[in-house]
Structures are given as C-alpha cells and as structure tokens.
Amino acid sequence: MKTGTIVGALGLGGLAVFLGQLNATALPGGSGDDGGVAAGPDVIVGALPDISAYAPAVWQGVTYCAYAVGTTSCNIGNQQLLWEPNPATTHPVMPQNLYRVKNGVIKQIGQSWIKHGFCALQGTLCGACTPAGGGCPTVLGVGCSDPYSSGLNGGQGDLKSRYGVNAATGVYSGTYSDPAIPSGYPSSIRERITVPKNDLDSTMNAGAQYFIEGQYVQVQDAAAGNDNNNASYRKVTVGTTYSTSTGYSLTLTGATFQQIPAIYAWQSVHSDVAIREYDVAGDGRFIVGSRVTLNTDGTYHYSYNVFNLNSDRNGGSFSVPIATGVVLTNIAYSAPFNHSGDTYTNVPWTATQAGGSITWACEPNTNANAHAIRWSTMHTFEFDANSAPTDASQILTLGIWKAPTASSTATSISVQGKKPLPVAPPCADADLDCNGSVDGADLAALLSCWGIACGDVNGDNLTDGADLGIMLSAWN
DSSP states (O other), X not given: OXXXXXXXXXXXXGGOOOSSOTTOSOOOSTTSSSOSOBSSOOEEEEEOOOEEEEEEXXXXXXXXXXXXXXXXXXXXXXXXXXXXXXXXXXXXEEOEEEEEEETTEEEEEEEXXXXXXXXXXXXXXXXXXXXXXXXXXXXXXXXXXXXXXXXXXXXGGGEEOGGGEETTTTXXXXXXXXXXXXXXXXXXXXXXXXXXXXXXXXXXXXTOEEEEEEEOBOHHHHHTTOOTTOEEXXXXXXXXXXXXXXXXXXXXXXXXXXXXXXXXXXXXXXXXXXXXXXXXXXXXXXXXXXXXXXXXXXXXXXXXXXXXXXXXXXXXXXXXXXOTTOOEEEXXXXXXXXXXXXXXXXXXXXXXXXXXXXXXXXXXXXXXXXXXXXXXXXXXXXXXXXXXBOOOOOOEEEEESSOOOSSOOOOOOOOOXXXXXXXXXXXXXXXXXXXXXXXXXXXXXXXXXXXXXXXXXXXXXXXXXXXXXXXXXXXX
C-alpha cells in the first residue's frame, strides 16, 4: 500500500484556528473560508430545526436508540443548485451525526445513513430568495432555503448507505446498490442515527454535553469549490428518563451554528482545544483537534480527534511522536458504529508504540471496506503520559488510506507551528533529538525542516538561518 501523509503542527490555546465566531448563528457565504457571496451554487445547513426519536432496539446484545434531525438547506451562492430526484445524481445527500463531550474529550457516538433529496421548496430562512419555480421544483433558487423535517430525514425510503458517494467531488451513481440489511435487524433503528443506549444514560455520563450535526454534499457545490462550509451543528440536551418507545429524549437548545462542523463544539466547551484544517490537494479536507489536561495522579491526558469533512481518500493511520523516556498508559481509540449492515466494517484500529512514536492504524486498503476515517466521521485517539506538553516542534502524521490518484497526487501537507507533544525534559532548544548533545544528527534534522516549522529553535514557527546560527553556537 502506498500511503501519503498529512503532517502539521497542532498548538493548544492561542494557536487554535476558528472557522468563524462560535457564538454566531451564521457565517458569510463562499467556501466558508473567504467571506462574501460564493461564485456558483453554495448549499449549507441553515438550520437544524427538530428531532424525531424512534423505538430503541437490541442488536447483537447492545441496546441502541435511534433519531433523525431536520435539516433546512440554504443556497447562499450566486447560481441555482440542482435538486433532481433519484435516480438523478444532481441532488444533495445529507448525513446526520451525534457527538458527546465528556471528561474533556469529544467523541462521535452516532451516525445515520444519508438522506437523498428529491425536490426543493423556495423559502427565505437565509435571506432574500429568487425562486427557481413554484411548488417544489427540482432546483434550489439563489438565496432560497428548503426545509427537510426530521420525520422526512428519518424516512427510510430515501436513506441510503454513505459508501457510494465521493464527498470530495459530490459524485455518486444514482443506481448504486445498498448493502443488504441483516436478517432480523430491528426496523425501528435501521439506517437512522444509531446510538448505544449507554452513551446517553445520564447516570453513566455525568456532566456530558451533546451536539447534533447535519451536512450536505452536492456535485455542483463541490465543483464550485464551495463544499468546505456544508456542515452545521447545534447543541442538544438529553433527558434522564428512558422510554421503550422513544429512548432518551433529545431536545435542541440554542442556535444552529451554520457552516461549522461539530468538532468545533469541543472548542466551545473547552477553550484550550486546538483545531486546525488540513486540505489534501485534489481531494478533500480533514480537521484535527487536540487537547492536553493534567490528571489527578500527576500524569497528563492527551486527546486527538480527526474529522474527515469531505475527503474521499480517507484516513488510515495516525501517529504521535513520543520521546525516549516518556511512558504511555491508558491508550485508547474510538470511532462511530457502522450499522444496518453497512458495507464498512467496525474492526478497531490497532495501536503500536515503536520507533519513537505511537501509531494507530486501520486495516490495509486491500480491504476496500475497512474502518478508515470516512467522510463525515470522526475518530478519537487518546493516551496518558508521564510528561507534560511542551512547545517543541514535532510532527503529527495522518496517513491517507487510499493511494494517490491522478487528481490527488499530493503525499503530504506541512503546516507550520508548535506542537504540544510529550518530550522528556530537560532538553536544550537546539538539541532536536534530545540526546544531550547538539551534533550532526540535530543539524540534519534542522536542514530537513528548512522553510517549515519542525526544526524551529527560536520560536518564530520557521526553520531558517536564525535557527542554524543558534544551533551552531550551541554545538556539542
């Protein structure tokens, strides 16, 4: 397997990067990065207005609750967006996700199959609307909004597996076949947001906060480069009473945070969370978050989350450098459950500590259905360490699961910055390998990082002549 990498710097606290103000209900148009009205069609989740709950059921010994969330779309671009029904491939598809922030860590605890759109009303949720026609046409007009209620999004007739969609391009086949639903699979939880009952039980999740997310993927939107603002989230509260007909109640609270994926809710709860975005050339976007906290026993808890917004090449491994002398305990990994007979497996990633790093890895891509970090899903990586975070420059590596293609040939993206990773102190600034001596190995490491941050000595997030001068003055 040929594996590409995304490498970059994660900083805590002040180095955090926002997509937009977390207390705002809307961001400007465009791709979600530049502001202004986007060229071409630009569909976003303008609101998450309601939730439907369904009867819990047991599958393979686990009790699951099931939900659906309503999604009101808005076309904030300057061109109409096609919304033709199946089997056409020019309508949007809409995944729904549920997340929990507990003990300082965010995890994705539920996901749905994808809703396929079939026509678009012409509302005014996001401003003035130029209708594409009367009734429910197969086009969403400029500035117009279209409500899909939670009951509609939970309707299983238009829910299909995510596997047939290339989220980076919005392309999918209108005739792709869904995987077979296993015999005896409970109909009430099939294809909807499926969440283990225990992940919602208040007696098992004291102090937890929950967030629901919707997203749109559409081929014209992606072709126009407007697909990085297509996910929005909203907070929900979970009831304490369990019902055999509806599970635990989910109640929406506060505003919908438009054009902001739910990984940013982690930062809204804990301001010291660092979040950065990583784009794979010719493909899609990953968003990586990190947080380090002090445990009561004097060790430190490190938590990393990788969210695949719309990459088709997916994530296949995740590595964190670990210095000599750092002891790791409580190594953990979690990912959302693929359900309803979905093609993708639920095989957990394996963790290996060797060669100066800890690496979690998926199955090789020789298994096309492996549990890679697929689009619109988040995987969580955790450990405790006997070393505090430092500002030493290090490199996190996210391995790309699919091999490079003609349209996506990049093997790595390097991002400047400092990283809060376990380093065994004391360690002189110019002693990059922390072996107690500034020597040829450190010089080689510095030169290999020239022009980026990983060999930075003087703290300016760039490896250059100033860093070389400091190193030479500290030689041996």
